Amino acid sequence: MSRKEETKNNLLDAFWELYKEKPMAKITVKEITDKAGYNRGTFYTYFIDINEALEILKASLMPDKEMIINPFMELKKNDGTIIEPIEGTNDYLKKNGEKIAVLLGPKGDPGFVHELKARLREIIISYAKDLEIKEVEDFEYVIEYHVAGLISLYQLWLEKGQNIDEESLGHVYEETAYKGALSVINRMLNDIR
Amino acid sequence: MSRKEETKNNLLDAFWELYKEKPMAKITVKEITDKAGYNRGTFYTYFIDINEALEILKASLMPDKEMIINPFMELKKNDGTIIEPIEGTNDYLKKNGEKIAVLLGPKGDPGFVHELKARLREIIISYAKDLEIKEVEDFEYVIEYHVAGLISLYQLWLEKGQNIDEESLGHVYEETAYKGALSVINRMLNDIR
DNA sequence: TAGTATTGTACAACACGTTGTTGGATTAGT
DNA sequence: ACTAATCCAACAACGTGTTGTACAATACTA
Structure with missing residues (x-):
């Protein structure tokens, strides 16, 4: 490097x-460079302003489609086949989960x-592409x-330190x-009778 | 007044x-008072800083429970009775819908x-209070x-200028x-066969 | 007219973004 | 291979704009 x-x-x-600790507006360039051990001016040789720094971070965190969606995604196609969720660990999430939780x-x-x-919507819609849907508005x-x-769901899971296992x-x-959701809630309520 | x-x-x-037009960080006190036609100092007789102004606005926009939830809410209680959604117009939403859409x-x-x-969660949980639920974590x-x-759903509705009627x-x-959701999506896809 | 709301002005503190400088590394010319 | 020119990361210092506060002067209004 x-x-x-x-x-x-x-x-x-x-x-x-x-x-992680305070909102954007309260963060100064001086704080950043002090913490990193550089002169304040040095910051400007790498970034236009603080906002650009955030944009770069966000871009680096925006996952590829599969990364976020696979642990949860399961969708029946028209022909009856099922897209199985990918099992097991996901390196990307393990690495960046904490940061993503903050941003969410x-x-x-x-x-x-x-x-x-928008990304997730994109994927789901891709399953329906080439098909003409009557109730377009409702579908959306x-x-x-x-x-x-x-x-x-995912954000809460991260926020709670992944208190239940992925499965x-x-x-x-x-x-x-x-x-x-409401049916499930009803079931849970009725279960305790 | x-x-x-x-x-x-x-x-x-x-x-x-x-x-509406720019992020908090870019708004100055001078801009506000210029637009409103007052002296800059006057702002400080009413607000500690710009952030307090936002807080006051948010507080004034935070609806009573019924206001947001009633247009959509329908939940079966344990005894089988149903909380019917309130029909018809909702003055509050008509008045503040635009602002809420921006904040969301x-x-x-x-x-x-x-x-x-948190507010909405509060309501739903209130239906389940006094009951002990086994799968607490799952329930949450x-x-x-x-x-x-x-x-x-509500935000998208506002964003799209309420392109479909409330019903x-x-x-x-x-x-x-x-x-x-996935069952509904499947139904919509199968409907066009 | 009495009392309150608003103005105008000044001020210190702070963060910003620019500028010009330093010194070490890299490259080019001979 | 040796010198000179250039580049570049890092820095210090400066001018600018904004903030929050204070207080006396003025305008409004009941």
Whole structure:
């Protein structure tokens, strides 16, 4: 790794340490460079402003389609076949899960959430492409509901330090997505009679 | 309305006009007071800083429970009775829908979304209170999925200028929440065979 | 007219982004 | 191979704009 790359990474790391704790508006260039051990001016040789630093971080965190969706995704195609979710660990999530949780969380970045939703929507719609759907508007709303729920499920899972194993989460997801959240809630309530 | 209230409202309105167009960080006190037609110092007699102005706005927009949830909510209780959704127009949403859409949107405020989710979760859990649920963790995930989906559904609806009527949206919501998003998607795909 | 709201002005503190400088490394010319 | 020119990371210092505060002067309004 060249010296230049190293410096840039150090600055990004320092920025992230601060971003975890406080909102963008409260972070100053001076804080970043102090933490990373550089002169304040050095920051500007690598980034236009603080916002660009965040953009670079977000870009590096935006996962490939499979990375986020596979642990949860299971979708019946028209012909009845099922896209199985990929089992086992996912290096990407293990590496960046913490950062993603922050960006999706209450102090996070709404733009990031928006982009993530767009990606997931893209995948789901790709299963329906080449088909003409009558209820186009309704279809979009169903997808939006599902994608948002999926992301939030994942975010809560990370927020809670992955308090249940991936398989259990997958099961909850599957039941909810196929039977409906309110039906599942009803079942859970009735189970305790 | 007293002069004081009027001034405060004028300042908040001016702030909102700017907030619609640019992120918090780019808004200055001078811009606000210029737009509202006051001296810059006047701002500080009403607000500690710009952030407090946003907080006040968010607080004024945070709806009572019924306001957001009733247009969509329908939940079977254990005894079989159903909480019917309130029909018809909702003054609050008609008044503030635009602002809410901005806060929920891609340039919005993640804290607001977080708070909104908390409120909705609160309601749903209130239906289950006094009951002991075995799968506590799973239950929470199902609720999270549902609440997030509900909010996103609503936000998309506002973003699209309420392109379908409230009744249709309620129907989509109902089917999805009771039958499951993926089941509904499958139905829509199979319908066109 | 009395009391309150708003203005105008000034100020220190702070963060910003630019500029010009230093010194070590790299390259080019002979 | 040796010298000179150039590049580049890092730095220090400066001017600018914004913030938050204070207080006396002025305008509004009840």
